[in-house]
Structures are given as C-alpha cells and as structure tokens.
C-alpha cells in the first residue's frame with residue numbers, strides 16, 4: 559500500500575512554480591526525496607501535512623486526503639522540520655513530553671514514551687539540560703524525538719542531516735534506518751545529497767524544478783554493471799603483482815582500465831568472471847578482491863540532468 563500518493567500535484571507561488579504536476583507513489587519503508595535547493599521538497603512536505611493548500615492536483619497520506627483530512631494526517635504522521643524551531647529554555651524531556659501531551663497522550667504514557675524515544679535517539683543525561691546549550695547534533699535528535707513520540711505510522715523528515723559533521727550524519731542516517739527496522743514506521747526523508755539516500759533508503763524519488771525526474775527502488779538505481787574490480791597481492795619477490803595481472807588480463811582479451819592498484823575489467827557475459835579468476839590463478843599471485851561494481855546513484859544522473867542534485871563530493875568541495 560502507498561503511504562503517500564500524489565496526482566498531478568501543483569503549487570504555484572506568485573513568482574515560481576514550486577511543484578509542477580507531480581505524480582508519485584511512495585510505498586511503505588524508507589523513501590528518500592532528493593533534489594537541489596529550491597526543488598520543491600519542503601513545499602511538498604507542507605502540502606502532505608495539510609499545512610499548505612495545493613494549487614491543483616490531489617494528494618493522499620495514509621489514504622487520507624490532504625485537502626480535507628489534514629488534522630487526522632497530523633495525528634498519524636510525525637514531522638521533523640528543516641529549520642531550528644526548538645525553545646532554548648526548556649529541557650529535551652520537557653519539550654518532547656509537551657509534544658506528546660499535545661498529540662493527545664495521557665500524562666503517564668507521555669512520560670514513558672518521552673523517556674523511550676529520547677533513549678532511542680541517543681539522548682541520555684543531557685535530556686534534563688536546557689536545549690539552548692545543545693550541539694546541532696543533539697538538537698537534531700530532539701527534533702527527531704518529537705516527531706516519533708506519539709508513535710506515528712509515518713514520519714516526514716526534512717533535511718535531518720543538515721549542519722551535521724560526517725560522524726553525526728552517519729549516526730543520524732543509522733537512526734533513520736532503525737525507525738523502520740525497529741518500529742515498523744515508514745519514513746519519507748528529504749536530502750540534497752544522493753549518497754546519503756543510497757545508504758539509507760529502500761526507494762528514492764528525485765525532483766528537479768518541482769517536476770518528478772525519477773521514482774525507483776534504490777537497488778534499481780544501483781544495479782550491477784558489467785565491470786569487475788580486481789586487486790591482486792604483491793608477487794613472492796615483493797614486486798607489485800598489478801602490472802603482471804594487467805598484462806595477463808589484456809592478453810586474455812579483456813579490456814582493462816587501471817586505477818592505482820585496482821584494475822577495472824569490463825566483461826560481456828558470465829564467462830568473463832571465470833576468465834578473470836582463471837587468468838589470475840594462472841599467474842600464481844594472490845587475489846585480494848574480485849568484485850562486481852554497482853552504479854552509484856550519482857552516476858545514473860550524469861548526462862541525464864541539467865542541474866543534478868549534489869553528490870557528497872561536490873558538497874565537500876564547495
């Protein structure tokens with residue numbers, strides 16, 4: 559069953575069309591919504607929560623119509639906003655407890671759920687300190703906790719890794735994955751980083767300029783290629799075995815591209831794998847790695863997009 563379904567969804571602001579006839583089905587599981595800044599991701603989330611009306615088209619969340627059933631959607635869905643929105647003077651426990659009570663949980667249940675949820679997101683003793691003194695990573699965890707505290711069926715997370723360092727980002731991505739594996743809650747998470755979604759999501763939806771570019775299972779994006787990566791050990795006399803392996807593979811009729819100690823070997827069919835293995839075996843050199851390459855999501859977009867969402871490398875270079 560779809561947790562989100564839109565049909566020709568359009569949102570026009572006076573000067574810009576933020577969403578342009580977007581039709582997409584989001585299944586249960588973890589789904590990433592990727593697009594460059596301004597692609598329309600936050601606009602879509604606000605429409606899905608029933609907080610902003612669409613100009614044209616329809617959308618349903620958990621089978622509910624966003625135009626008429628916004629309040630029920632917000633009862634059943636958790637939302638983690640992109641921007642800082644936390645009160646600095648209260649503790650995480652007080653804030654998340656307040657949000658739990660606002661969602662209708664009785665006081666004892668709210669207290670228990672608050673403790674469980676803060677533990678799940680990795681906030682322990684710090685949960686009693688005022689939020690104003692928290693690091694960005696801790697604040698992101700509080701925002702995540704308040705989205706989960708009322709045990710929703712679906713959470714919408716808007717750029718949850720924004721402002722985090724690489725370690726913080728990995729921890730957040732791990733937490734997001736576990737929201738689904740541990741609790742069975744579906745996740746719809748936005749990012750402008752393709753690499754993040756590749757690791758975390760079962761499905762990826764790509765938008766550009768408010769239009770749908772692709773919606774696919776992650777494993778279809780990252781399908782295997784006909785290229786094997788080969789790495790060999792040093793020879794018995796201590797010399798690098800890569801030269802010999804390259805010569806032997808080329809001699810066996812296989813096209814080889816060298817990248818330092820790695821040899822990328824293109825094969826036309828299944829017999830190519832056997833040829834590589836037998837050729838290296840014939841050399842008597844140790845095989846360290848023989849691995850079929852998979853497409854990275856970012857590669858799928860090369861040449862396909864005028865303004866591709868950023869890869870992690872592009873962002874790091876910026």
Ligand SMILES: Nc1ncnc2c1ncn2[C@@H]1O[C@H](COP(=O)(O)OP(=O)(O)OP(=O)(O)O)[C@@H](O)[C@H]1O
Pocket residue numbers: 571572574575576593594595596597598599600601602717
């Ligand atoms: N309330 C608004 N009034 C006018 N234009 C808006 C409004 N909200 C968004 N826009 C415009 O709509 C487009 C899509 O914005 P949106 O915030 O949905 O993009 P986004 O993909 O979430 O990007 P970001 O990650 O930068 O927030 C942008 O051109 C933005 O300037």
